[in-house]
Amino acid sequence: MTSLRVQDLWAGYDPGLSIVKGVSFVVARGETICILGPNGAGKSTLIKALAGQVPVQDGRVTLDGRDVTGLSSHLLVRQGLGFVPQTENIFASLSIRENLQIAAELLPKAARAARIDAMFTAFPDLGKRPKELAGALSGGQRQMLAAARALLTEPEVLMLDEPSAGLSPKLVGQVFDTLAQISAQGVTLILVEQNVRAALAITKRALVLVDGQMAHDGPTEGLQDGAFLGQLFLGQRKGASL
Amino acid sequence: MNPQAIVEGLIAGSTIGLGAIGLTLAYSILRFANFTHGDYLAWGAYFTLSLTGFLGGLAAAFGAPLAPFSFGLGLPLAMLGGMVMTVVLALVLDRVLFGRLRARGAETIIIVMASFGASMALRSLLEFIYTARPEYFTKALQIAQPIGFGMRATPDQLLVIGVTAVLVVALHLIVTRSATGRAMRAVAENPALAGVYGIDTARVIRMTWIIGAALACVAGVMAGLLVQIRPYMGFDLLLPLFAAAILGGIGSIPGAMLGGLIIGLSEAFAVQIIGAEWRAAVSFIILVLVLLLRPQGIFGRGAA
Numbered sequence: 310m311t312s313l314r315v316q317d318l319w320a321g322y323d324p325g326l327s328i329v330k331g332v333s334f335v336v337a338r339g340e341t342i343c344i345l346g347p348n349g350a351g352k353s354t355l356i357k358a359l360a361g362q363v364p365v366q367d368g369r370v371t372l373d374g375r376d377v378t379g380l381s382s383h384l385l386v387r388q389g390l391g392f393v394p395q396t397e398n399i400f401a402s403l404s405i406r407e408n409l410q411i412a413a414e415l416l417p418k419a420a421r422a423a424r425i426d427a428m429f430t431a432f433p434d435l436g437k438r439p440k441e442l443a444g445a446l447s448g449g450q451r452q453m454l455a456a457a458r459a460l461l462t463e464p465e466v467l468m469l470d471e472p473s474a475g476l477s478p479k480l481v482g483q484v485f486d487t488l489a490q491i492s493a494q495g496v497t498l499i500l501v502e503q504n505v506r507a508a509l510a511i512t513k514r515a516l517v518l519v520d521g522q523m524a525h526d527g528p529t530e531g532l533q534d535g536a537f538l539g540q541l542f543l544g545q546r547k548g549a550s551l
Numbered sequence: 552m553n554p555q556a557i558v559e560g561l562i563a564g565s566t567i568g569l570g571a572i573g574l575t576l577a578y579s580i581l582r583f584a585n586f587t588h589g590d591y592l593a594w595g596a597y598f599t600l601s602l603t604g605f606l607g608g609l610a611a612a613f614g615a616p617l618a619p620f621s622f623g624l625g626l627p628l629a630m631l632g633g634m635v636m637t638v639v640l641a642l643v644l645d646r647v648l649f650g651r652l653r654a655r656g657a658e659t660i661i662i663v664m665a666s667f668g669a670s671m672a673l674r675s676l677l678e679f680i681y682t683a684r685p686e687y688f689t690k691a692l693q694i695a696q697p698i699g700f701g702m703r704a705t706p707d708q709l710l711v712i713g714v715t716a717v718l719v720v721a722l723h724l725i726v727t728r729s730a731t732g733r734a735m736r737a738v739a740e741n742p743a744l745a746g747v748y749g750i751d752t753a754r755v756i757r758m759t760w761i762i763g764a765a766l767a768c769v770a771g772v773m774a775g776l777l778v779q780i781r782p783y784m785g786f787d788l789l790l791p792l793f794a795a796a797i798l799g800g801i802g803s804i805p806g807a808m809l810g811g812l813i814i815g816l817s818e819a820f821a822v823q824i825i826g827a828e829w830r831a832a833v834s835f836i837i838l839v840l841v842l843l844l845r846p847q848g849i850f851g852r853g854a855a
Contacts, residue, residue, distance in 0.1 A: 362746070381746060382746035383748075383752070387749060392747050394743075397744060402740050403736060403737065411734065411748050
């Protein structure tokens with residue numbers, strides 16, 4: 310069953326300058342995909358456009374058949390599209406609990422406390438010190454809090470922009486273990502990631518963007534050795550599919 | 552040194568602090584120095600004055616003084632109406648001016664200059680409507696009573712200090728304990744991320760104007776009650792308001808209040824020690840010293 314459908318999407322910060330150029334893809338409910346590509350390919354711009362953080366210039370985005378094209382980010386969250394930015398993805402001056410309380414405002418009042426407790430159970434490191442300022446957390450714990458915040462509202466689709474950015478190899482392992490657990494729970498995941506090896510380990514399908522255009526959309530099998538991706542990244546095999 | 556300066560300073564500081572709270576909220580959430588804020592004080596005072604006159608015309612009971620204060624029931628009732636009208640003024644100005652500039656992605660300096668122009672227009676309009684002649688909520692004479700330690704204060708003055716304390720505590724609780732307060736702090740830290748969390752930033756901006764303008768009206772009424780009402784009363788308070796907001800730390804409500812009290816007390820002591828003609832310079836000197844020595848203010852966080 311289709312969860313997210315992106316049709317001929319054009320997006321960019323300036324009206325006359327498109328970074329994402331006519332990208333189309335479909336993500337099925339419960340599927341986990343990663344979006345790969347060289348630096349400057351438009352991966353983050355694509356995911357930010359889907360999250361309402363970058364203006365959509367043309368095209369159409371539907372979530373379970375509902376047109377969500379160009380909605381602002383706070384409305385997209387209400388529609389079930391969760392997003393975790395790459396950096397500055399938590400409120401450092403608020404406590405861990407307050408970060409979750411803000412997200413919980415979208416839920417019915419009676420359900421809020423239980424969902425926050427559920428997140429503290431799922432992420433025990435956070436539950437140990439709910440009153441601590443989020444700014445005091447380590448890089449990995451910040452990503453956990455960002456993921457917990459996004460999951461709290463039980464989104465239909467969760468998009469993460471480079472969750473491993475700036476983390477030590479050990480913390481990258483922790484973050485991807487968490488993402489694998491989230492994926493196993495049936496949440497539709499869209500992952501933009503520079504760490505190709507880690508991303509391919511938890512996904513079965515990859516989109517490759519080159520210069521803002523879709524260069525590949527297919528299974529991750531065969532991408533692990535790097536040769537095929539290298540060809541795509543260097544522009545020698547544009548439009549290929551596995 | 553006469554301890555009476557403490558009373559004078561606390562009273563002046565109450566008005567400055569209440570005004571500075573609105574300024575500091577607007578600065579932290581909307582990210583610009585709003586020069587019209589002083590005019591919201593003046594407009595709030597004049598709105599209240601007009602409504603007081605209207606209520607007094609309806610029934611004489613509204614004008615009869617409520618002992619031991621110098622004013623009647625009409626003033627607090629009119630102030631509630633004045634707060635609503637000042638809020639409407641601030642929201643309309645945001646809709647027709649600041650909101651449009653934000654939507655266009657205007658640079659901060661453009662919005663600041665727009666607020667400067669709007670401030671002049673608001674002031675001139677006030678002068679056109681009410682003339683520059685000072686007005687008074689009441690001309691009743693109050694005798695300052697001894698309150699201990701060689702200090703004296705009128706009931707009106709004590710009421711101003713009490714109302715300020717209640718409002719500051721209530722607002723501090725709203726900002727630190729309520730969902731609205733959490734949303735305001737979140738938008739102040741990172742407006743783009745606030746949207747990702749599901750916060751409607753437009754609603755938070757409206758709340759900021761509502762709180763700031765309502766408190767500006769109260770501050771204007773307090774200043775009008777204890778001194779007089781003039782079209783330039785808000786403009787004259789601008790420098791102390793900015794000094795208090797920056798001294799307390801931008802975005803901090805207790806900081807703005809403490810900053811206001813420090814400015815008020817400093818002015819009062821300066822009048823005693825070096826003369827009344829230096830009163831206005833005190834805010835400027837404190838502002839410069841804070842910017843040079845601790846630009847993040849008392850409660851502000853330093854740059855990471």
